[in-house]
Amino acid sequence: MNDVFDVAIIGAGAIGAALARRLSAYDLSVALLERCADVCFGVSKANSGIIHAGFHHPVSSLKARLEIRGNLMFEQLQHELGFPFKRVGIIVAAFSYEEMKTVEHLYEQGVANGVPRLEICGRERLLMLEPKLNPDTVGGLYAPTGGIVEPYRYVFALVESAVRNGVALKTEFRVVRAQHDGEAYSIESEAGHRVRARRVINAAGLHADQVSAAFGAEAFTIVPRKGEEFLLERNAAGFPNQVIFPVPGRHTKGILVIPTVEGTMMVGPTAVETEDKEDVETTSDNLDRVFAQAMYMVPVISKREIITSFAGSRPVLPGNDFYIGISRSAPHFIQVAGIQSPGLTASPAIAEYVKDLLKQDGQGLTEKAAYDPFLPPSARVREKNPAELDALMSEDPHYGHIACRCESVSEAEIVEAIRKGHTTLDGIKFYTRAGMGRCQGGFCSYRVIKIIARETGIPIEEITKRGGGSRLLLGKIPVAQGESSEQQMK
Amino acid sequence: MIVEAFVGNVPENAGFGAPPGGTNTPAKVISHMRDLEYDAVVIGAGAAGMAAALRVHAAGFRVAIVDREDHLGGILLQCIHNGFGLHWFKEELTGPEFAERLAAQVREAGIDVYLNTTVMDLVADNGMKSLIACSAEHGVLSFAARAIVLAMGCRERNRGNIGIPGSRPAGVFTAGLAQRLINIDGYAPGKRVVIIGSGDIGLIMARRLSWVGAKVLAVIEILPHPSGLTRNIVQCLHDFDIPLYLSHIVSRIAGQDRVEAVEVTPLENGTPNPAKTFRLECDTVLLSVGLIPENELSKKAGVQLGHDTGGPRVDAHLMTSVDGVFACGNVLHVHDLVDFVADESSRCGGNVAAYLGAGLSAGGQGRVQAGPNVKYVVPHAYVPGQDTQFSLRAMIVKKRGTLQVKRAGVVIKRKTLQHIKPAEMIYFKMKGTELGPAGPDPAPIEISVE
Known part of the structure; x- marks a missing residue:
């Protein structure tokens, strides 16, 4: 050009x-x-x-x-x-009077930075703000x-x-x-x-x-500083309302309990300096430690609710x-x-x-x-009540065709994502949430792949998870493999 | 308002992946929400839903089946292997054949079927239940019914549920998804495959992949014994020289864009021994690590779930904690054989008909408890004097074991079982007379194996 x-x-x-x-x-x-x-x-x-x-x-x-x-x-x-x-507000929960000193320091720092409506809370006030918190807390900081x-x-x-x-x-x-x-x-x-x-x-x-x-x-x-996070199921009981922080360590803000804006919950992140920028592997040794810390702050959290874990690196x-x-x-x-x-x-x-x-x-x-x-608004079926959904479907009936059952994502939303240029499975997942729910794409992946192929003309075998060499399917199966029951079927 | 119902299948090519602007676009757009009324609505058109609906219909009640897929038969359509039907139809069938037998009965009966229709909400207070569903073909539908049958089946546990470490490349599939891709869509998920978990779907996929030219390198099982049926170990692994590594875990998935290898570590006394880790170069990982009853709608309806089964807690009539809401099939507890699903669901349909008609037997129910070495028993209650079919899962592996039923500490039944293993559900019936005389407050019974 x-x-x-x-x-x-x-x-x-x-x-x-x-x-x-x-x-x-x-x-x-x-x-x-x-x-x-x-x-x-x-x-x-x-x-x-x-x-x-x-x-x-x-x-x-x-x-x-x-x-x-x-x-x-x-x-x-x-x-x-x-x-x-x-x-939703942020809470820093302290569990000792030593930690409360750090909370006071954070408060002073916040006030100096110009943070509005910061509040140092005693135990009762903090538990009133966030009843899911471990009652052993001695107090903390509240940043609405x-x-x-x-x-x-x-x-x-x-x-x-x-x-x-x-x-x-x-x-x-x-x-x-x-x-x-x-x-x-x-x-x-x-x-x-x-x-x-x-x-x-x-x-x-x-x-x-x-x-x-x-x-x-x-x-x-x-220096990549890797962090691993765990995602917990949408309707698991007893999510806190605010983001819960521990009293921070020297380098990181610690293991947090984060109610996500979409109704799931995240626990993490860890912080490990690595050498490889492409290294986003998860490890087995983090789970217990992360959950021990998170469950100490918010006892209702359960490992059973994990739907996935992932890692990313901070550029430090x-x-x-x-x-x-x-x-x-x-x-x-x-x-x-x-x-x-x-x-x-x-x-x-x-x-x-x-x-x-x-x-x-x-x-x-x-x-x-x-x-x-x-930006013109983009409709999300899961946010609609029946009357709204009905109105939406009179514009495009494919809002009624639910492709991702866990996150209630319709075919129309997936087509919208594709038309906006998201043509990989991950691109569509992050744009629409299809595949981000409890079954992690077990039911919707093939549907999304087919819709991408139909809308873009990309052959199914060339559709990728996230571009490059991340092809999802490795070819068409030749017809007539000599399997008797299959032949009977046809 | 009751409008004319949609009967039978929608056109075959109305599903996903149909050409744009073709038959995929519904001919008419329904611009207002429609109210429908039935005696009972069955959610799910798999073997469970169809078997239950047929029974309700046969008793003369108006019943509808709602399913989000574009076909009757649920997951059976991708199970093209044989081994189905021996108990229920008394002959050996493939999954699609089994489904078609039931589907033909549903069509013949003229039961209203709403396909490509997803239930979005279920409100089940006392009295009428209401259910909101939507589909591109039918618009938004509002059903009212006196009874609801939960028959949504189950989903597969996935990588996140068991936390396999490593990178997150393309090429990691649940076994059922791979099965669907091969058998329905005709695409190969991979060429060199490692299967994690020795559940039945994984074993069947090991054979299926071998048949379509893929190399299955190994099946890795964390437990010291296989999780699938013995016949599948023999027919799907031994016959194809596929090694089964018991007491091993996949300790890492490697690969940047696509899976490149897995690392396998043996467990010694329950702990991984990293020194003995070995690497298998592969492009695909399949997960067959268990199934979870799919109870999101049940939760919306306020149905109480059990930790033991992952499904609703049900009484002797397979009714959940919410009056008029019943459950059957894999949504209730995960079965190994579709024949038992059909049997249980048909019985459930009979109970629904009784509920809608003369009423369920009013006799007092006693609790059913899982005793030593038993993970769960379904149903969770019994009525003395009434024949009852129990399903239970053992937690031990044993040849020539004993099943024992105790009531108020007294053994009321003892039965010898040739094989006891967690992989094979124990399905047994007790006569009403064995369960004692009816009474206002029956003692709990406890079922154990040893």
């Missing part, structure tokens, strides 16, 4: 997506480059979905500033984009401004909005090298495709160090803070690296911050008259 983009964003996770969407409000040509087959398939896919309140990090950190600003932006974003988000969001729906909505406002999304574009010719960068993908852009933003998550190197920018090393830089700034060595190159927790919370504020950096780098920003911040 000969066009030169004003800005190329590398990485379509929460940060790249929020930034692409923010920039789509201006008269700019923007390319969003993603190495995977779909957006939100990297670090953001395994996110816990917490909108942090802003008391975990010291006032001196960039994290703390962007976290609290980002937190306050979610109502507006939800209003515009319609993703699931609830401000904390919340929960479905991270994939958030990222998908941001990207969808960005694309509707003119951003060019290129998936399966794994950046391998780049060259600046005095006017613009020529960015090359592993498959040999090229994109030219005058300015580049590195939002490549775990791979931000490699991308930085490819552009001849700052040398740094991203030495010093643990975000690294956001204009490169000193590569021209017109902006680093947005080391975005670990609370990256999701901070993402809209990071987008705002990076937009200002672009301006500082000389990028003119003129508001686009045609910018439309709103």
